[in-house]
Amino acid sequence: MRLINRVAQALVAEGVTDVFGMMGHSTKYLYHALHQEGVNLIDVRHEGFAMYMADGYARSTGRIGVCSSVEGPGLAQFATPLLTASRARSPVIALVSECAVTDTENVHRMDQARFVEACESSYLSVPNAAMVDDVVREAFIRARRESRPIVLSVRDDLQTEEVDGDEPYVPSTAIMPGRQRIRPDADSVNLAADIIAQSRKPVIIAGRGAILSGAEDAVLKLSNRIGALIGTSLRGRNFLADAEYQVGISGLYGTRTSFQLFEEADCVIAIGATMNRYTTSEGLAFANARIVHIDTTPQITVGAGRKTDCFLNADARAGIEALEQELASRSVQNVGFHTPEVRAQLAANYDDPRSFDIAPGEVDPREVCRMLNDIVPGDIPLATAGGAAGGFTHTLLKRRRPFVLSGHYFGTTGQMLPVALGASIANGKKPMLLLDGDAGMMMVINDFDTAVRYNIPVLGIVLNDQALGIEYQMMVAHELEEDLATVPSPDMGAIAVAMGGRGRLARSVEDVRSAVEEWLANPGPMIVDVRISRNVLPIPMARMLYAEDV
Amino acid sequence: MITVNEAIQVPYPRRLVWSLLSVPETVVGLVEGAELIEEHEDGTYDGAITIQFGPLKVMFRAHVLLKLDDTDMVGEIHAQGKDKQASTRFNTNMNFKVEKHADPSTSLISANAEVEIKGRLAKVVETGAKLVVKRLVTSFTERLTARCEAVQRSETAV
Numbered sequence: 001m002r003l004i005n006r007v008a009q010a011l012v013a014e015g016v017t018d019v020f021g022m023m024g025h026s027t028k029y030l031y032h033a034l035h036q037e038g039v040n041l042i043d044v045r046h047e048g049f050a051m052y053m054a055d056g057y058a059r060s061t062g063r064i065g066v067c068s069s070v071e072g073p074g075l076a077q078f079a080t081p082l083l084t085a086s087r088a089r090s091p092v093i094a095l096v097s098e099c100a101v102t103d104t105e106n107v108h109r110m111d112q113a114r115f116v117e118a119c120e121s122s123y124l125s126v127p128n129a130a131m132v133d134d135v136v137r138e139a140f141i142r143a144r145r146e147s148r149p150i151v152l153s154v155r156d157d158l159q160t161e162e163v164d165g166d167e168p169y170v171p172s173t174a175i176m177p178g179r180q181r182i183r184p185d186a187d188s189v190n191l192a193a194d195i196i197a198q199s200r201k202p203v204i205i206a207g208r209g210a211i212l213s214g215a216e217d218a219v220l221k222l223s224n225r226i227g228a229l230i231g232t233s234l235r236g237r238n239f240l241a242d243a244e245y246q247v248g249i250s251g252l253y254g255t256r257t258s259f260q261l262f263e264e265a266d267c268v269i270a271i272g273a274t275m276n277r278y279t280t281s282e283g284l285a286f287a288n289a290r291i292v293h294i295d296t297t298p299q300i301t302v303g304a305g306r307k308t309d310c311f312l313n314a315d316a317r318a319g320i321e322a323l324e325q326e327l328a329s330r331s332v333q334n335v336g337f338h339t340p341e342v343r344a345q346l347a348a349n350y351d352d353p354r355s356f357d358i359a360p361g362e363v364d365p366r367e368v369c370r371m372l373n374d375i376v377p378g379d380i381p382l383a384t385a386g387g388a389a390g391g392f393t394h395t396l397l398k399r400r401r402p403f404v405l406s407g408h409y410f411g412t413t414g415q416m417l418p419v420a421l422g423a424s425i426a427n428g429k430k431p432m433l434l435l436d437g438d439a440g441m442m443m444v445i446n447d448f449d450t451a452v453r454y455n456i457p458v459l460g461i462v463l464n465d466q467a468l469g470i471e472y473q474m475m476v477a478h479e480l481e482e483d484l485a486t487v488p489s490p491d492m493g494a495i496a497v498a499m500g501g502r503g504r505l506a507r508s509v510e511d512v513r514s515a516v517e518e519w520l521a522n523p524g525p526m527i528v529d530v531r532i533s534r535n536v537l538p539i540p541m542a543r544m545l546y547a548e549d550v
Numbered sequence: 551m552i553t554v555n556e557a558i559q560v561p562y563p564r565r566l567v568w569s570l571l572s573v574p575e576t577v578v579g580l581v582e583g584a585e586l587i588e589e590h591e592d593g594t595y596d597g598a599i600t601i602q603f604g605p606l607k608v609m610f611r612a613h614v615l616l617k618l619d620d621t622d623m624v625g626e627i628h629a630q631g632k633d634k635q636a637s638t639r640f641n642t643n644m645n646f647k648v649e650k651h652a653d654p655s656t657s658l659i660s661a662n663a664e665v666e667i668k669g670r671l672a673k674v675v676e677t678g679a680k681l682v683v684k685r686l687v688t689s690f691t692e693r694l695t696a697r698c699e700a701v702q703r704s705e706t707a708v
Contacts, residue, residue, distance in 0.1 A: 259604075259606055277673075281606050284608050284671060
């Protein structure tokens with residue numbers, strides 16, 4: 001058996017069913033071997049797109065996403081996606097080739113290990129035929145343990161070497177212990193309970209850790225006991241979105257009501273949230289609150305280096321359940337924020353009274369978001385990009401959904417189309433709603449062709465202001481030449497059609513609604529290019545640039 | 551560095567306006583969100599000011615030096631402060647002057663402020679900070695006008 005066939009066997013034994021990539025001459029054996037093993041190969045037009053798809057696969061499931069590229073220039077195309085996946089803490093394995101040691105004049109030669117390390121990822125190379133099982137297994141162990149990309153390389157000259165392959169490959173899952181919930185220390189639970197019992201106005205901030213640990217019921221129970229408002233980080237957005245006292249995202253994408261209510265907080269219970277600078281408004285929010293922090297990763301500070309008052313090193317659900325039990329044993333019960341007055345405030349939580357002049361043929365992006373939030377059913381997952389579009393979508397698409405992916409990792413433009421496609425494939429080609437800006441979509445639109453070839457049912461709504469939205473608004477505020485930030489774009493709906501998918505150019509909310517209804521009736525790859533008005537300033541920009549109290 | 555220059559006319563005599571601006575407690579009361587905490591023997595003060603940046607309110611503790619020149623009716627406020635976490639610091643120099651006007655029943659008040667914000671808050675507010683400072687200066691002059699009116703009304707009543 002060839003070594004590369006053993007690698008393919010090992011991948012299948014590790015549970016790999018899909019590999020995203022672009023074949024190169026030195027990965028031809030790998031592709032052939034994977035095909036023989038029944039692996040679903042998804043061919044892309046740009047190697048970076050494959051890495052993003054694997055990232056989306058991992059982000060939406062927690063399973064390892066796998067992608068592939070040729071050595072040298074192919075691997076170099078992974079640079080930004082590697083950093084993005086690393087920041088997203090996505091377990092991803094990238095299979096790459098590597099020039100033979102003796103092939104010193106190969107134009108593809110580069111120091112791959114150093115490159116990968118610089119991209120905040122790890123590099124493992126199969127050193128010889130005897131080590132192939134060990135190195136593949138280590139790659140899977142480390143991807144899970146470190147929760148970041150591992151680039152696994154097989155040198156050209158090793159790929160066709162013969163290996164025995166007479167023993168079954170032992171997958172990493174047979175060696176690694178199963179997932180265990182970290183239980184909190186009893187003394188720390190007591191201290192946290194002391195702080196919470198003294199609180200009159202507690203707030204819970206749930207992050208991605210709360211979602212991943214399945215802490216919904218536990219958080220709701222605690223919230224009801226102590227009268228806590230439930231806010232989220234951006235990564236935890238839409239968590240318990242239908243709960244009565246859920247106030248949305250804390251910090252940068254927070255509503256005005258959330259700022260007003262959080263100002264009263266005397267205790268913050270952060271659950272599986274890093275409480276970074278965005279969630280805490282540079283550490284300036286919750287100025288009068290004591291902080292109880294529950295996380296699996298030891299964190300002694302929150303945004304701006306502020307010390308936590310009590311840290312519980314625990315799984316989110318296990319930590320909350322322990323706290324709830326302790327508070328119940330003390331008969332702690334508090335009304336807190338759970339009052340008719342707060343309910344009345346929350347009824348208008350997402351209102352935005354600002355009005356703007358909208359030119360004919362342009363649309364208010366807020367109306368598009370509200371309409372999408374209403375008509376796209378809650379069983380359809382959501383992916384939203386950052387940038388100016390994120391200023392609308394992160395806040396207004398607030399419905400509870402199976403999962404919600406936000407494209408803020410590494411601040412990378414153009415990550416969300418491939419992430420959404422990878423997430424759809426990971427979930428059995430589940431229909432996905434994607435919202436992106438024009439710059440993000442145009443950066444990767446060549447690979448919409450991949451969505452068409454594999455009939456991946458992603459609806460891409462482009463909030464197209466024909467500009468680099470954030471930069472445009474900054475140029476205006478700084479009294480610079482704002483036209484420098486405008487970039488006209490072609491009709492992306494027409495591009496989608498030309499690629500064999502469906503598409504529309506929308507110049508009214510009704511245009512968008514009709515396209516979405518068509519997609520809902522028959523999901524498939526589709527782009528709706530919505531021409532939005534640049535006059536509508538995203539709320540985070542209105543605050544930052546004009547200090548508007550909105 | 552944020553620089554704000556404001557000049558307004560108030561329909562009150564110069565002497566009345568200065569009688570208010572020469573009392574530290576009154577001056578502090580004219581600054582939106584400010585309070586005086588303690589006066590020190592060297593003539594400086596500890597104070598606090600809560601400033602609203604968008605929907606976010608941030609309280610700063612500040613050390614304030616107030617210099618007043620009764621003859622020329624000129625005042626200087628120097629304040630240095632930091633927020634509770636000391637992640638943001640500010641440094642302010644403000645000069646104000648009550649000047650003569652052709653109409654003796656009217657005064658001209660000029661206020662020039664330089665504010666430097668360093669640290670984490672600077673990232674949150676970007677160009678918005680200048681508008682916040684301008685708002686504070688405008689509010690200062692509006693409050694002063696209202697206070698003058700109140701004093702004159704009470705004097706007239708007596």
